[in-house]
Amino acid sequence: MNISVVIPLFNEEESLPELAKWIKRVMDANQFSYEIIFVDDGSTDLSWKVIQDLHQGNRQIKGIKFRRNYGKSAALYAGFAATAGDVVITMDADLQDNPEEIPEMYRMVVEDNFDLVSGWKKKRYDPVLSKNIPSKFYNWIARKATGIKIHDFNCGLKAYRSQVVKSIEVYGEMHRYIPILAKWAGFKRIGEKVVKHQERKYGVTKFGIERFIRGPLDLLSVIFISRFSKKPMHFFGVLGSLVFLVGLISTITVGVNKLVALAEQVPAPRVTDTPYFFLALTAMIIGTQLFLAGFIGELVSRNASERNKYLVEDTLE
Numbered sequence: 545m546n547i548s549v550v551i552p553l554f555n556e557e558e559s560l561p562e563l564a565k566w567i568k569r570v571m572d573a574n575q576f577s578y579e580i581i582f583v584d585d586g587s588t589d590l591s592w593k594v595i596q597d598l599h600q601g602n603r604q605i606k607g608i609k610f611r612r613n614y615g616k617s618a619a620l621y622a623g624f625a626a627t628a629g630d631v632v633i634t635m636d637a638d639l640q641d642n643p644e645e646i647p648e649m650y651r652m653v654v655e656d657n658f659d660l661v662s663g664w665k666k667k668r669y670d671p672v673l674s675k676n677i678p679s680k681f682y683n684w685i686a687r688k689a690t691g692i693k694i695h696d697f698n699c700g701l702k703a704y705r706s707q708v709v710k711s712i713e714v715y716g717e718m719h720r721y722i723p724i725l726a727k728w729a730g731f732k733r734i735g736e737k738v739v740k741h742q743e744r745k746y747g748v749t750k751f752g753i754e755r756f757i758r759g760p761l762d763l764l765s766v767i768f769i770s771r772f773s774k775k776p777m778h779f780f781g782v783l784g785s786l787v788f789l790v791g792l793i794s795t796i797t798v799g800v801n802k803l804v805a806l807a808e809q810v811p812a813p814r815v816t817d818t819p820y821f822f823l824a825l826t827a828m829i830i831g832t833q834l835f836l837a838g839f840i841g842e843l844v845s846r847n848a849s850e851r852n853k854y855l856v857e858d859t860l861e
C-alpha cells in the first residue's frame with residue numbers, strides 16, 4: 545500500500561465527510577493505494593457514528609475509537625501502530641490542512657529520500673496573538689535547541705517513511721515535537737514543505753490556554769532529554785561535584801578560622817553566627833543530592849527497555 549493517512553480527531557463530526565471525500569479525490573486522481581485511519585480521541589459528539597458510516601461506504605476508511613479523551617499524541621501513537629502504508633501522512637481533521645499537498649509530500653519521501661517531511665504553514669489562518677506569535681517563539685527555541693532547521697514543528701500535516709512512525713513513541717504532548725523524536729531515533733533526513741492552510745471551517749480549537757503551560761514544559765523535557773538522557777551523570781554529576789566542592793572548601797575554611805582563633809586565643813564568634821556556615825552546609829547537602837540524582841538517572845537509563853532498540857537500520861544475511 546502506498547499511503548496511510550492518520551487523522552486524530554476530537555469532536556469534529558461536521559468536517560469528517562468532507563475531509564474523507566477530499567482525500568479520496570486526491571488519492572484516486574494520483575492512483576495511490578491508500579487507507580484513511582480516523583482515530584476518535586474520545587469524542588462526545590457524533591464523530592464515531594460518522595466514521596462508522598464512512599467505513600460502510602468505503603472500506604479503505606478505517607477507525608479507532610478511544611474510551612475517553614487521551615490527547616492528540618496518544619491518538620497519533622495508536623494510529624501509527626495500525627498503519628500499513630509505505631508512507632504515512634498525518635493531518636488534522638478540521639479541514640485546516642489541505643489534502644492536495646499529499647502527492648508532493650509523498651514524492652519527497654519516496655523520491656527525494658526524506659525520512660520525514662514537515663508541513664510549514666507559512667501563511668497561517670489562526671488567531672495572531674494567541675497562536676501565531678507564541679508559535680514563532682517556540683519554533684525558534686526548538687530550532688536552536690535541537691539543530692533541526694524547520695519552521696513549524698507542530699504542523700499537523702506531515703509525511704513519514706513508515707519505519708519512522710514504527711520507531712517513535714509519541715506520548716504526553718510530544719506531538720508538538722515529533723521531528724525531534726524522529727531525530728533521536730536516528731532519522732536525520734528531515735525536510736520541510738510550505739503547505740496551504742485554511743481557517744477552521746467547523747467547530748472550535750481543541751487546544752486552549754493550557755497550551756501555554758504544557759508546551760514549554762514539554763519543550764524543556766525535550767531539550768533535557770536530548771542533551772542528558774543518555775548521560776545524566778554528565779549534568780547532575782558534574783554540577784553536584786562542583787557544588788559539593790564549594791561546600792567542602794567553605795566548611796574547611798570556617799572550621800580552620802575557628803581553630804586558628806582558638807589557638808591564638810582571640811575571641812572568636814560561634815561558627816553558627818556567620819552566614820558562611822549555613823552556606824557551606826547547604827552547598828554540601830545540595831551537592832550530594834545532585835550527585836545522587838545523576839547516579840539514579842544513570843541507573844534508570846541503564847535499565848530503560850528501549851536503550852538498545854532501533855540500532856540497526858539494515859542487515860544483509
Ligand code: UDP
Pocket residue numbers: 551552553554555556585613614615616619635636637638640700748749750751
Ligand atoms: N485533537 C485530538 N485530541 C485532542 C485535541 C485535538 O485528536 O485532545 C485533534 C483535533 O480534533 C484536530 C487536531 O487534533 O483534528 C488539531 O486540533 P485543533 O485543530 O483543535 O488545533 P489547532 O489547529 O487549533 O492548533
Ligand code: MG
Pocket residue numbers: 636638640744749
Ligand atoms: Mg486546527
